[in-house]
Amino acid sequence: MQVMFSSNGKLRHLIGAARIRMEVPAETRVVDVLENVAERYGAEARALILGERSGVLVLVNDEMIEQSTIAVSDGDEVTVLLPMAGG
Amino acid sequence: MERFDRTVATGMPTPMHLTEEELGWVDWQLTLPGFGLEKQYKLKSSTALVSRVGGVGSPAAASLAMAGIGRLILAHGGHVEPFHMNRWPLASTEQIGRVNPAVSAAERIRKLNPHVEVVAVPEFVSPENVQRLVAQADIVVDGAPYFEERHLLNRECVRQKKPMVEAAAAGMEGFVTTVIPGETPCIQCLGFHSKDWSLPFPILGAVSGTVANLAALEAIKVLTGYGEPLRGILLFLDGVSSSFRRIKVRRNPACPVCGDRP
Numbered sequence: 001m002q003v004m005f006s007s008n009g010k011l012r013h014l015i016g017a018a019r020i021r022m023e024v025p026a027e028t029r030v031v032d033v034l035e036n037v038a039e040r041y042g043a044e045a046r047a048l049i050l051g052e053r054s055g056v057l058v059l060v061n062d063e064m065i066e067q068s069t070i071a072v073s074d075g076d077e078v079t080v081l082l083p084m085a086g087g
Numbered sequence: 088m089e090r091f092d093r094t095v096a097t098g099m100p101t102p103m104h105l106t107e108e109e110l111g112w113v114d115w116q117l118t119l120p121g122f123g124l125e126k127q128y129k130l131k132s133s134t135a136l137v138s139r140v141g142g143v144g145s146p147a148a149a150s151l152a153m154a155g156i157g158r159l160i161l162a163h164g165g166h167v168e169p170f171h172m173n174r175w176p177l178a179s180t181e182q183i184g185r186v187n188p189a190v191s192a193a194e195r196i197r198k199l200n201p202h203v204e205v206v207a208v209p210e211f212v213s214p215e216n217v218q219r220l221v222a223q224a225d226i227v228v229d230g231a232p233y234f235e236e237r238h239l240l241n242r243e244c245v246r247q248k249k250p251m252v253e254a255a256a257a258g259m260e261g262f263v264t265t266v267i268p269g270e271t272p273c274i275q276c277l278g279f280h281s282k283d284w285s286l287p288f289p290i291l292g293a294v295s296g297t298v299a300n301l302a303a304l305e306a307i308k309v310l311t312g313y314g315e316p317l318r319g320i321l322l323f324l325d326g327v328s329s330s331f332r333r334i335k336v337r338r339n340p341a342c343p344v345c346g347d348r349p
Contacts, residue, residue: 008260008323018325055278057321063335064277081323081334083279085237086257086288086295087143087230 001026001074005037009082011048014041024072030060031068033078049080057081104131109202113155119313126311127155133310134158136224138212138240140192142174142295143230143254143261143302149177150303151228152196156310158204159196160223163188164211174292212236217243226306227251230299232288234280241266241274245345250309254302257288259326261298264336265305265316268345272319272336275344294326 006012006019015037022036038046048054058065059079060072072078105128110117117123133156137148140163148159167178167188177195178188193207210216212231221227221243229251231237237253244251244266251266253274266273301322308316321334340347 008325009258018328053283054281057277057279057334057336059334062332064337066337066339083234083281083284084255084257084260084262084288085232085234085279085281085284086255086261086290087139087141087232 001028003028003033003072003075004077005033006077006079007082008080009084011045011080011082014045014048019077027071029069029071030058030065030078033072034058034068034080037080048082054083056083104128106202109155112200112202116154122311122313126313129311130155130307131157133225134160134223135226135228135306135310136160136162136220137228137230138236139163139230139232140175140177140188141171141230141232142290142292143256143299144228145175145177145188145192146296146299147228147230147252147254147303147306148192148196149199150300151306152200152203152205154303154307155200156203156306158206159193160206160208160220161189161192161196162208162210162212162216162220163192164209167191170287174290174295176292176296212240214239218247221247221249224249226309228302228306229253230255230302232286234284237274238280242344244268245273252302252305252309254298254305256295256298256324257290259291259294261294261324261326262321263298263301263305263317263324264321265309265318267309267316267318270318272338273342273345276339276342277321277336291326294324297324297326 003022004019034049038049137144140161167182177192182191187209189207189209193205196205227244229240245268248268254263305316308314321336323332
């Protein structure tokens with residue numbers, strides 16, 4: 001099945017696009033999508049997505065999720081929103 | 088355009104607090120369907136604390152002043168610097184290196200709308216002053232460039248049950264959401280923090296200004312009851328594609344700041 005992955009800020013620049021399409025197996029969980037992106041885009045991306053130095057919002061279809069172990073469905077969009085404090 | 092009948096619209100005479108001159112200032116917004124004198128009076132009776140009058144805070148403060156808010160408390164330490172000038176519309180060239188940003192913004196706002204009471208606090212929000220500053224306000228607009236300062240204000244707003252408009256911009260992106268203690272998620276619920284965040288950050292003034300005016304709009308909505316504030320919604324601006332995303336955010340019942348047992 002296919003899912004979309006989107007991000008902002010530095011992660012978006014590392015990936016080179018605001019949104020990418022990903023082919024994933026059935027029964028993929030949100031955390032699997034995050035691992036997949038972290039693996040594909042290197043250590044800096046991994047630190048931004050899964051590291052503990054920043055608190056990120058993880059969304060599915062523009063809705064904040066509490067557990068990244070939930071499964072994704074075909075056509076879902078998983079988003080990692082990096083924090084910003086610019087004023 | 089048909090003139091707005093102030094007496095008929097509210098069913099009561101013009102409040103004594105709003106002089107004819109003041110009403111002239113906001114004449115065009117009084118004709119907004121459903122706004123009118125009642126909402127204007129609520130705005131006139133309100134005080135907003137704006138934390139930092141930078142790229143987000145200064146345009147937000149200006150919009151609140153022009154809309155006719157009664158009182159603004161502007162908190163910002165330091166001086167106006169050259170690198171502020173790409174996004175601080177209330178600062179002036181001759182003030183660089185000499186004038187405090189809160190004082191600078193207050194001077195300019197008094198010229199934009201002399202009916203607004205403006206209090207310049209030449210300090211950043213800190214553990215020493217946060218309780219006193221929040222206590223004087225009906226709403227807080229948060230435009231600080233550090234997570235620690237934002238979380239400090241968040242904690243105090245939740246403690247005092249004061250609404251806070253949370254707005255930030257960086258790069259070509261920004262967001263706005265409104266924290267209503269006990270009802271919506273607070274900043275701690277969102278988990279936003281970063282040990283790697285530092286200044287300077289890249290920013291275009293048009294992006295922070297867009298976020299700022301959305302923040303002012305939120306404050307006006309909350310203060311007047313007009314329209315629908317971003318309750319439980321984080322509005323994310325992508326300035327690259329000029330698009331917005333409405334993101335549903337949730338309260339964390341175990342939040343150490345606003346949770347059921349903080």
